[in-house]
Amino acid sequence: MTSNLLKIGFIGGGKMAQAMAKGFISAGLAKGETMISSCHPSDVASAKAFKDLGAESLFENVPVVEKSDVIIVSVKPSVVPIALGDIKNAPDIKADKLFLSIAMGVTIKQLEQYLPKECRVVRVMPNIPALVRSGASVFVTGSKATDRDAQLTKKLLKSVGTCEQVTENLLDAITALSGSGPAYIYILIESLADGGVKMGLPRDLAYRLASQTVLGAAQMVRDTNVHPGVLKDDVTSAAGSTAAGLHVLEQKVRAWMEWQIVVVFMKCGPVGTAAHTDPPPQRVLINTSLFKGFSFWKLLCGGGWLQSANLQRLIWKELKGKLAQQFHFSCCARFKEGIVNTTTYKSN
Numbered sequence: 001m002t003s004n005l006l007k008i009g010f011i012g013g014g015k016m017a018q019a020m021a022k023g024f025i026s027a028g029l030a031k032g033e034t035m036i037s038s039c040h041p042s043d044v045a046s047a048k049a050f051k052d053l054g055a056e057s058l059f060e061n062v063p064v065v066e067k068s069d070v071i072i073v074s075v076k077p078s079v080v081p082i083a084l085g086d087i088k089n090a091p092d093i094k095a096d097k098l099f100l101s102i103a104m105g106v107t108i109k110q111l112e113q114y115l116p117k118e119c120r121v122v123r124v125m126p127n128i129p130a131l132v133r134s135g136a137s138v139f140v141t142g143s144k145a146t147d148r149d150a151q152l153t154k155k156l157l158k159s160v161g162t163c164e165q166v167t168e169n170l171l172d173a174i175t176a177l178s179g180s181g182p183a184y185i186y187i188l189i190e191s192l193a194d195g196g197v198k199m200g201l202p203r204d205l206a207y208r209l210a211s212q213t214v215l216g217a218a219q220m221v222r223d224t225n226v227h228p229g230v231l232k233d234d235v236t237s238a239a240g241s242t243a244a245g246l247h248v249l250e251q252k253v254r255a256w257m258e259w260q261i262v263v264v265f266m267k268c269g270p271v272g273t274a275a276h277t278d279p280p281p282q283r284v285l286i287n288t289s290l291f292k293g294f295s296f297w298k299l300l301c302g303g304g305w306l307q308s309a310n311l312q313r314l315i316w317k318e319l320k321g322k323l324a325q326q327f328h329f330s331c332c333a334r335f336k337e338g339i340v341n342t343t344t345y346k347s348n
C-alpha cells in the first residue's frame with residue numbers, strides 16, 4: 001500500500017511542516033515512511049519530531065528533493081533563497097518536481113527564480129489548524145504548474161482542512177486574515193476564559209466552554225451561510241445581558257480586530273530577499289494628521305491610520321522630497337470612525 005502513496009518531502013521541518021505531515025497521516029494520504037524532511041542541523045527537536053512520525057529526517061535539502069515526488073518548502077521566508085539555492089546549485093539534480101511553498105510573502109516569481117527552471121511551483125498559504133485537519137488554505141499556481149498539479153495541491157490541502165485556488169494579488173490579505181488569524185482567535189479564547197475565571201469559573205471549564213463557543217459560532221457562520229450580523233441579532237434580546245456585552249465589544253474590539261488585519265497586511269510583502277531589509281518599505285501607513293499638519297515625521301511603516309498599497313513607493317519618494325505641491329493619494333483609509341472605502345485625499 002505504501003508504494004502507492006506519494007513521497008512527500010519537507011524542506012524545513014518546523015511547526016507548519018509537522019502540522020501538515022501529521023494532517024496528511026491522519027487523512028491517510030501519507031504514512032510516516034513516505035515522508036522525509038530536512039531540518040537545520042541545530043534543530044534537533046524538529047528532526048526528532050519527524051523521526052517520531054516514522055519519517056526520515058536529514059540535515060541536507062538536496063536528498064529530500066531527490067527522494068520526493070512533492071516538496072513542501074516550509075522554512076522561514078528569509079531562509080527560502082538559501083534553502084532553494086542548495087537545490088539550484090546541486091549538480092545533476094533531477095528537480096522536475098512539484099514544489100509547494102508555504103513561505104509567507106515569497107512570490108511565485110521569486111520561487112521560480114530561486115529554483116531550477118524545470119521545477120513546477122505552487123504557492124500556498126495554509127494555517128496552523130491543519131494540525132487538527134481544520135486548516136484554511138489557499139494556493140496559487142506558478143507558470144509551469146499543470147492542472148494535475150493544482151488538483152494534487154487541492155487534494156493534499158483538503159486532507160487537512162479547506163482549500164481554494166486564488167490569484168496571487170490576494171495572498172497578502174489572506175496571510176493577514178487566515179494565516180495569522182488563529183493567533184487572534186487564541187487571544188480571544190484566552191480572554192473569554194479569563195473573564196469566566198474572574199467571575200468564578202474553574203479555569204479548565206472556562207477554556208472548554210470558550211473554545212467550544214468559538215468553534216460552534218464559527219460553524220454557525222460557515223454552515224448556515226447566514227450573515228454574522230444576523231446571527232448576532234438573533235441572540236441579542238432588547239436590554240438583555242448579551243446587548244450589554246456587545247456594547248463594549250462594538251466600541252473596543254470590532255475596530256481593532258479589523259485594524260490588525262490591515263496592519264498585518266501592511267507587513268506582508270516580498271520577503272525572503274534582501275529587499276525586506278532595505279527602505280523604502282513595501283507599504284506605507286500614514287497618519288491622517290499628515291494631511292492636515294504636514295507632520296511628515298508621523299509617516300510610519302507598520303503603524304498609522306491611512307494606507308496606500310498601490311502607491312506605496314511613490315508616496316515614500318514624494319514624502320522624502322518633503323512634498324512641496326498638492327498631492328492626491330488614492331488610499332484605503334482606515335481612520336478613527338472605521339474603514340472608509342478607497343478615497344482620494346488632497347494635501348490642501
Ligand SMILES: NC(=O)c1ccc[n+]([C@@H]2O[C@H](COP(=O)([O-])OP(=O)(O)OC[C@H]3O[C@@H](n4cnc5c(N)ncnc54)[C@H](OP(=O)(O)O)[C@@H]3O)[C@@H](O)[C@H]2O)c1
Nearest residue numbers: 012014015016039040043074075076077102103104126128
Ligand atoms: N506558523 C504558521 O502559523 C504559519 C502559517 C502559514 C504559513 N507559515 C509559513 O510556514 C513557514 C514555516 O513556518 P513555521 O512556523 O513552521 O516556522 P518554524 O517552526 O521556524 O520552521 C522553520 C524550520 O526550518 C528550519 N530551517 C532553518 N534553516 C534551514 C535550512 N537552511 N534548511 C532546512 N531547514 C531550515 C528551522 O530550523 P531552526 O529553528 O533551527 O532555524 C525550522 O525548523 C514560514 O515560511 C511561514 O511563513 C506559517
